[in-house]
Amino acid sequence: MASKYIALPKGISEQTFDAAVRDFSRVLGDESVLTAPERLAPYIKTMMPVPDSEHTLSAALMATTVEQIQKILAICNKYKIPIWTISTGKNLGYGSAAPAERGQVVLDLKRMNRILEVDKDLAYALVEPGVTYQQLYDYIKERNLGLWLSVPAPSAIAGPTGNTLDRGVGYTPYGEHFLFACGMEVVLANGDVLRTGMGSLPNSNTWQVFKWGYGPYLDGIFTQSNYGIVTKFGFWLMPAPSAYRPFVIRYQNEEDIEEIVEIMRPLRINGVIPNAVVIAHALYEAPVIARRSDYVTGPGSISDVAVRKLVKDHNLGIWNVYAALYGTEEQIALNWKIVTQAFGKSGRGQILTQQDVGDDPAFAYRAALMRGDMNLQEFSLYNWRGGGGSMWFAPVSQARGSETLKQMSLTKQILAKHGLDYSGEFIVGMRDMHHIVDVLYDKTDPAQEKAAYQCFDELLTVFSAQGYGTYRVNSAFMDKVASTYGPVQRQVHKTLKKALDPNGILAPGKSGIR
Amino acid sequence: MDVNRRNLMKGILAGGTLTMCGIPRLTTAGMGPDSDTVKIRTCALLLGNTPVDDAFANGVSAAYSVSSAGIGNASAQPTPLEVVKLKSGLLVKVRQVSELLATSRGMRWVAVMDDASAAVFTEIVRTAGGRLLSRGTHVSSRNVSAYSAFQSDSPPLLRHLWASVSPEQSPGAILAPRLVGNHKSFSIVEDFLGEARSNGETSSGSHLFAPVFRSYESTGPLATHLHCSGVSVSEGCGLLGWNRSQRWTEFSSPRDGDEGTQTVQENWHPANWVEALGYAVTLAGLGVGTLQEYCARRGFVYRARQGEWRNMYESIFSEERFTSFIVEV
Incomplete structure (x- = not known):
């Protein structure tokens, strides 16, 4: 010292x-x-x-x-x-x-927080890395540009560059953020400045409209990596639709999730529902309106009986399916019919709109995020158990009903073994499905902190052994996740690193790359 | 906007006889070249709309009164403590809090909020270029089984975990003796980023803050102090999750008749542990009454005496989980 x-x-x-x-x-x-x-x-x-x-x-x-x-x-x-x-x-x-x-x-x-360009007609933005979503949101509103952002849960305080480079997601139809990235400026370890795609061509005005340029596509190697420092970032914005209808479908049994995903997949792939669909478990919803201590005392994970009581007390579903329709009133009316027919067949789900739920706080924050508004309510999760511990566990699977219950059951089993609760949701992308679990624990309790570490390690081990890869992870487990993708990929990553950053000065350890 | 600002100056203006009371030093106490660029003008309280706001504010007010009285200029009126209450919480009012920090340069803030807001507040402080002197996570549980098991390895029901710049800005040593007075078992862990600036005193031999504790030091790779009462050093390590096999040297022990009593003399007595916490955080924020131990980590473990267990069981803690801050902008 x-x-x-x-x-x-x-x-x-x-x-x-x-x-x-x-x-x-x-x-x-x-x-x-x-x-x-x-x-x-x-x-x-x-x-x-x-x-x-x-x-x-x-x-x-x-x-x-x-x-x-x-x-x-x-x-x-x-x-x-x-x-x-x-x-x-x-x-x-x-x-x-x-x-x-x-x-x-x-x-x-x-x-470095300059908004360099927002093109209303072509609906794109070029920003520096320090620009926040709130800053860009205000810029667009003030100029009445008629464009929507897609934001992750930290919305206002986060920014598009960092979120996209870590391959984060949002909740509008543009929610798969890297899919809508278009053009980067990157400072390489040797000081060279690379503009990807069309940006390398002098006098080009297509840097933010055509992603591919000529030759190998490079943008991807600057995400979740340590090969360069991105100093300008281009991405596409969504034209504001004339109409928007968010909705929630509440189901009362955990087993219903198989049906939910089977109905949802074709609606996603054929574009009837254009945004990533969130299927939130009751314990993911609850922190907005309740505290764990109202239902549990003592060690161990929350019981199913307590979860049932919580669901009843607060009029939640065991599963709460959030999605939205976008477009003209006519388009929405047509698609609404398709959605309600598809989900109405079994009679298990209760379909609710804004009018039905009133000022329900869980619905309000989901509805805000699905239209790209600033809202931080999701972080109420950190109050569920309290004590300041949280890790996102994020395995990826095919979007099939058969992939849901076994994952949930396995996750609950491992969490329960370590005395932790299942605060999870499934997100149906298009053909893929993310299973997002917030592993919440109390950092003031040394035994629980140790259990949380062991639990997370076990989750990664067990899931990867069954073929479920993790798409993103905290910096304490980057090496572990990198190792689950096998030695050949790691060697390629290392070879690229050696070529682009021979002294290894850029973020050693990011995604397990050194 | 439902951010409510008001001035608060109540409590015990008569002050007290804090054993280590001194002149508030409202300047930054860092070590680097970028640490002294802001001269702190005044102190304010940010309440994040938690169930403990009122109790915490009572402690803050009492501490502010004590420290103001200790300034030494009897004719000077103490500057009223500014209080900002976020009526609907920080997650809803994040922009207003950002603006508040941006427009309060030269202010030292004591803050209390729920854990979710705290995660965001830390980000706001960094974005504002603020200085984070101390951040504490506080948990009281009503886990009865853990209570009964505290005789073995379960952690106490009342736990505090601080990350502070140095012992000079850390409230643990102020809080510990006031919690002893409540006769409830507790633990405090403080991690320090930098060491206290030397004032010529040694770390050993000074236990004015908490004479009921036996104090130990370990000089491994991480200089650590552990203060135990009602538990052995080995038990203390176990309860804090520290390595039990670490070698410890005792450097201070309780005086005869001290054990189990509160010995810090002052006129103000907290009604509950949250008030005591608000008091301790504020004094630390004002640079008053902290103990400069030269270590990187410090722990306190106190186990109530057997005769007090029943009392503890009957007045079992309510479940509270929240975070406190001392920041400068």
Whole structure:
């Protein structure tokens, strides 16, 4: 604890780090090179069941231009300083703003927050990485551009660049965010600046309208990776529909989920329902309106009887299916008929619209997210158990009813073994289905923290053995997930890393790549 | 906007005889070149619309009065404590809170909110370029089976987990003796990012804050202090989830007759643990009464005496889970 720094990069002496910090300060100015503990503290807090000290940064750098980033990378190459880049750093439940490894320098791009272009006619945007969804939302509203965003649950405080680069999702028809990405500017480890797709062609005006350019498509290798620093990001926006109808279908038995997915899949693939459909379990819904302590005392996971009581008390479904229709009134009327007929056949589900549910808070936040409005209510999940622990478990399967119950049963079984609850939802993308489970635990209870770690590790092990790959994970388990995809993919990732970043300065450990 | 601002200056203006009361030092206490660029003008309280808001505010008010009285200028009126209450919570009012921080430069905030809001608030503080001096997670459960099992390895029903910049900004040592007075078992863990600035004192030999505790230090890779009452050092480690095989050296033990009594002399007595917490967080936020132990991690484990168990069972804690902050912008 004698060091003037709260952490140092692995293998770097304090003397060497002093020299690097002096060089960073020459580029950015003293006020943009943070080393004081109270300035670094907001970067450290994670929700993972490992000591925060394992993810403590050594410094944070506030760059505002591409030229500054080029100079920072030159310094990092000179001293072999690892740098962990964040745009807005709101990766809640996946590691937040903390680096993957102790001592890494965080490059915080929040001050690179210019909205460079929003084209109303072609419905696209080009932004810098620090732009938040709230900022862009306000920009569009103020100018009455008639465009909608697609936002993830942290909406207002997160941003499109970071979310898309981590392959996050939203809830509108443009919810598969990387699918709607179009053109990046990337600073490579050697300082070169690459514009992907059509952006490399001088005088082109098609950078944000045609994704592929010529030759191998490169954008994908800059997502969930550490091969470059994205400094400009293009993506498509959804023209605001003239009509919008969100709805919920409530089912009262866990077994009903097979029927839900079987009905939903064709509606998704043929485009009747254009947005990703969320099928939320009661315990995923409940935190908006209830607390766990109202139903459970003592150790162990919540019982099925208690869940039933909760459902009854708050008029929830065991499964709550959220989707929406978009378009003209005529289109919606036609598609509404198809949807109600499909889901009405068995008589098991109760279909409800905004009018039916009134000011139901769960419906209100889902309806807001499905039209790309800013809303943070989903984070009520963190109040369910309390104590500040959360990890998202996110395996992917085919969108088939037969893939649901066995996953849910397996997850519940593993969670219960470790005394934790099943707070889960299925999201029917199109042909794929994400199973999203928030593993909530109390970080003030050391035994529960240990159990949460073991539980998450077991979930990854068991699910990957059954062929369910994880699409995204927190920084404490990146190596583990990377290993589940086999040695050949890891070697290819490593080969690319070696070629593009021979000194390994860019975010070592991201997605298990070093 | 239903962000409600008001001034609050009530409580015990007569102050007390805090054993380590001093002049509030409302300047930043960091170590780096970027740590002293803001001079703190005043202190404010942010209430996040939790069930504990009122109790926490009572403690804050009492602490603010004590510290104001300790400034030493009898003719000066203490600056009223500004209070902002988020009537519908931070998740709904995130933009207003961002604007609040952006327009309150030079302010030190004490805040309390639910855990969900806390996750977002931390992000807002970072985005605002704020300084996070301390963040505490607080849990009281009414898990009766855990209560009865506390004789073995289950954690106490009342637990506090702090991440603080240094012991100078950490409330644990202020809180611990006030919780002892409630005769309820508890644990406190504090992790420090930086060490306290040396004032020439050694870490050992000073136990004015909590004489009922036996104090131990471990000088492994992580300098750690552990203060135990009613449990052995090994039990204490087990209850905190620390390595039991760590080597410990005792550096302070209770004085005769001290064990089981509250010995900090002051006129204000908290009605419950949340008030005591608000008091401790605020004093730490004001830089008053904290104990500068030179360690990277500190723990307190207190187990109520056997005769007090029944009392504890009868007045079992209500279930409360929330987060406290000390931040500067």
